[in-house]
Amino acid sequence: MLSNYFTEYENLEIHELMLKDRPRQEAYYNAIVKNKELFKDKVVLDVGAGTGILSAFCAQAGARLVYAVEASNLATRVALDLIEENGLTETVKVIHSQIEEFVLPATAEKVDIIVSEWMGFYLLHEGMLDSVLYARDHFLKPDGQLFPSECTIFVAPCAVPSLFDYWQNVDGVKMEQFAKKLRLQKSTRPEIIHLKPNDLLHEGIVFHWMNLLDVDSKDLDEIRFKEVVSTQFAGKHQGFCIWFDVRFPGEEAITLSTSPLAPESHWKQCVVVLPEENCEHLEENSPVAFTILMKRNPNDARKYNLEVELLDPNVEEHPVPCSCHMTKCILTEAHLKMMDTS
Structure with a gap:
């Protein structure tokens, strides 16, 4: 059956x-x-x-x-x-x-x-990659190829105007209280929506990369990522946007991207919306520290639970160099430039 x-x-x-x-x-x-x-x-x-x-x-x-x-x-x-x-x-x-x-x-x-x-929302939803890896292990020649062969998951802080700004004026009527209740109702699972390029506060950083010739099904059970990212654009930080690219073999190296910067696809983007109290307007070069966890649902292997936790950028270690506006990063970047010119 x-x-x-x-x-x-x-x-x-x-x-x-x-x-x-x-x-x-x-x-x-x-x-x-x-x-x-x-x-x-x-x-x-x-x-x-x-x-x-x-x-x-x-x-x-x-x-x-x-x-x-x-x-x-x-x-x-x-x-x-x-x-x-x-x-x-x-x-x-x-x-x-x-x-x-x-x-x-x-x-x-x-x-x-x-x-x-085989790709689903945020790449791994539906769990069909497991079947592709089974086929690879049982039916593919040692020197065989996979189409696609590589995949990358990206994440970026973002605004979510359809859940926030839209409700400030609906045909001349404020609906802020309705919007709060709506966001609360939607907070139990990520949103699958189209974001516009200017909704992103950063062009995106690599959350996870896989070569499908090497990856194991067990590697898909849990993917964890921690980072401090410096915003490239000012805006309201209302969530984290997740999307993926896949790359095919061949001289032309075709890439299929589901980024907000790419033409719209049916995959759209996956957005984890922040709780109301954590949303704030960020200036350019503001540090955003966070962890993100993508973990297979124990009750349904074809689905994943997504968890995002905001961290204190004053405490977390920043990448080097870091372009954020914190004093320690400005001084480090200036020191590195002096070293390069000496």
Whole structure:
């Protein structure tokens, strides 16, 4: 019996949303079809093939054989039709199975490439990366490649005007008290929203980086990060914005970014909203000290709990050099400049 996770993906509107996401589509198309030399005559495994469009890209790029493995009934309802409609049945084999139950044909070698669109909100939501790593460990040749191959999670202090500023004047009516109650109701989980570039107080720092050829599933159970960051822009500090980039192999080195600075995608950004009493206006070069914890939910391995704690920047150790306006950092930076010129 399929879990709710797989049956939810039988809703075609979910796939409509992803297929109309141009940054997503263009990144995968360019990474695969514009790197034909990597796919020519290769055997490919598409993990969580969905509608089958990535498998079709691989066939168009010259793959000799593609295993399109899809756990939901979408495999027989949609993917088979897509492969037949495009005349690719000789190359693409649609297989209705969870990847953990998939078995290569007895005479088959391991695959040259694994392709998958596994990313969820803040990268790891939905826990599908575990299935990709299982496929890597069981089906990928030692010198095989993963598409995508690297991923980076970023974090930045930010403003959240849709939860704060909007309610100061709604058609001439103040709704501050309603906004406080709304933020309290929303405080139990992160917000998945689109931020504008000028909502960021910093362009973003690397929270976590992974090479998917090396990472282990156990490494995904808990990711902890601690930093003091100096704001690059003045603004209201109302939360922390989390987003991700993934990078594909190939000469063109295609990157798919979900940053507020990049074209909008269906992943949007993940924002952990600060409690009311911690929100303040920060000037440029203000230090923000914090820890962030991304931990797998013990009751649902496909979800994560996100926790952010504000720390005292007067107590915490700052990076060197640090561009914040605290005296010790100004003096350190000046000393480093003198050393460089001497």
